[in-house]
Amino acid sequence: MASQLLRRAGKLINVSASATKNLASSLAPISQANRSFASAAEDTNPITIEIAVPYKAHKCEPPSLLATTTPQELVQFFKTMFLMRRMEIAADSLYKSKFIRGFCHLYDGQEAVCVGMEAALTKTDCIVTAYRDHCIHLGRGGTVKEIMSELMGRKDGCSLGKGGSMHMYKKENNFYGGNGIVGAQTPLGAGLAFAQKYSKVEGVTLAMYGDGAANQGQLFEAMNIAALWDLPVIFVCENNHYGMGTAEWRSAKSPEYYRRGDYVPGLKVDGMDALAVKQAVKYAKEYALTKGAFVLEMDTYRYHGHSMSDPGSTYRTRDEISGVRQERDPIERIRKLLLAKEIVTVADLKNMEKEAKKEVDDAVAQAKPDPSELLSHIYVKGLGTEVFGPDRKEFTAVLP
């Protein structure tokens, strides 16, 4: 038991070390204020929190409602979720001032799903998701700067500015995007899992989709294949209850998405509770590695509309939105937990918030889009096919 805890704590340090800035400074003489901040950030004593909303299980036993975490992890949850929230709000105002164009689907409200998932995964596990992917990219090791650049179509964006909001990827951390066509990423997820199992990588794939995509035929094809071949894939349905403007009860005969795998076991999770998400994903990962496909339904909510073109209030009441914000907001939940357990003070939290705001503000970078990228990456490099040039002055161009 103790060794288990130590191992878990060790894993947590590995996961959060890169993001914890104060580890080095804590070794040097520090001021009083810094000491309390640094100690919380590296305190790895395990604490047990009871998860408030019980899981609903389908063809499996639900995991325990007692989640083990550390102050370090909780602080990290707060910082990351707050950063994600600031980033999405910044994207909102950039879109309104027309720096970001095209389509922009914001994730604020759903941060706990991403953060809880990452806490239970390693970078060997693959993630593939739909178009609400800014925060998933951040969770997979992306930086706010490359996300902002990508949103504005700049060359130093994570996809060289060619993908935009919906197409962010991170190859070294096994993040397969970022997909625009609803539901099309789920069979892809099954394929990734097959490759992992075949190469004996000891990792799982999380194929994420929404309640709207849950009615796509290709999802059922993917689930059948995954269950048939015992692939280590976890289908994660981020149920924010609205497929664009359509409420779940108006598009699905059965809005119990965790049951829709039928022969695939599933869990319904409170998606606004990062610890509940982490617990469930850990459980699902173990299942997927040993037995096969699993479904997780994250009961979550988005504050913004479907995209920046959608005010988000024609199909739901403002009371509903503010109600969720007051009662279930994921960041507030962690804030209350941190203060209740006296892990940090209000001043510490304010500092963390200020740092996050600064990081986002700094990341709004300026660079010119470079036309040299227009014709690249259509085929594997070296094909050299001749095509028409971008304007009549350049009559022909050769694909690089």
Next chain:
Amino acid sequence: MVCNTCLFSVWQSCMMKACRMRKLNLFYGIRVRAKSWSYVFGEDVGFGGVFRCTTGLADTFGKHRVFNTPLCEQGIVGFGIGLAAMGNRAVAEIQFADYIFPAFDQIVNEAAKFRYRSGNLFNCGGLTIRTPYGAVGHGALYHSQSPEAYFCHVPGLKVVIPRSPTQAKGLLLAAIRDPNPVIFFEPKWLYRLSVEDVPEGDYTLPLSQAEVIREGGDITLVGWGAQLAIMEEACVEASKEGISCELIDLRTLLPWDKEIVEASVNKTGRLLVSHEAPITGGFGAEIAASITERCFLRLESPVARVCGLDTPFPLVFEPFYMPTKNKILDAIKASVNF
């Protein structure tokens, strides 16, 4: 297009006619084998749709005839084919043409071939698929595509593309009433941009008939949809340099009006086709090949195609990708000075 007024009146004319027909039938005691109705369905059409095309329809005609579907294009089209096979008019909306590909199998393998394979026992002629297509300035890869060429390759389908609100109303009514499955591509660029006085009341415009919208003698330009506005600008610029352009709106791409284009090219001796879709394998290629076949000895210069580049529809690079007025103008001059 001023969608509210335009398409609403389209629906009114169409659906009320169906209603009236039914009442007449009952009144005269004529037994109709299939009680035919019109239906409008698709993702989010109930509240009016993402482009407000179906605003007010559910209130007027009822939720049993104007209803939302779940997010499943293949299901939507397959369902529409079934409805149409029972003699109804099914108007299915695919929210963006970029999403039509899950339904590609249903359209190509089922809808287009239903009449043929059943020896005319069955057909789904009552099916009309409406879908917004084309560039909109910021749509990027999956909200800007022009997939008309894929469907022009399928015998059994009709492909119709209007250029303006007045045209849209007449062509859409014709498409819905046409006894063949029709795909109706609506240029989304025009939803907010184009304002016109659309005549109230019922009128249709003929399918498979192109329209000469500008007369000229030096070169024939052929296009469809939103691209015509760009081509018109190029024609105006060209006329300042003494080149007189004839501009033809194809309106129906499949089956297309070869006669009008042939007659025009026989007059001018030059042809230019322009479309937003990528140039290779675009519908311009079919027009070029057919006209070269028919007018070979009359042609004074090679058929010019000014189209989108052979790239996925780009995000920031859209201005470079698009067949702009200047590219068309350059091609006109090159053709005339060949």
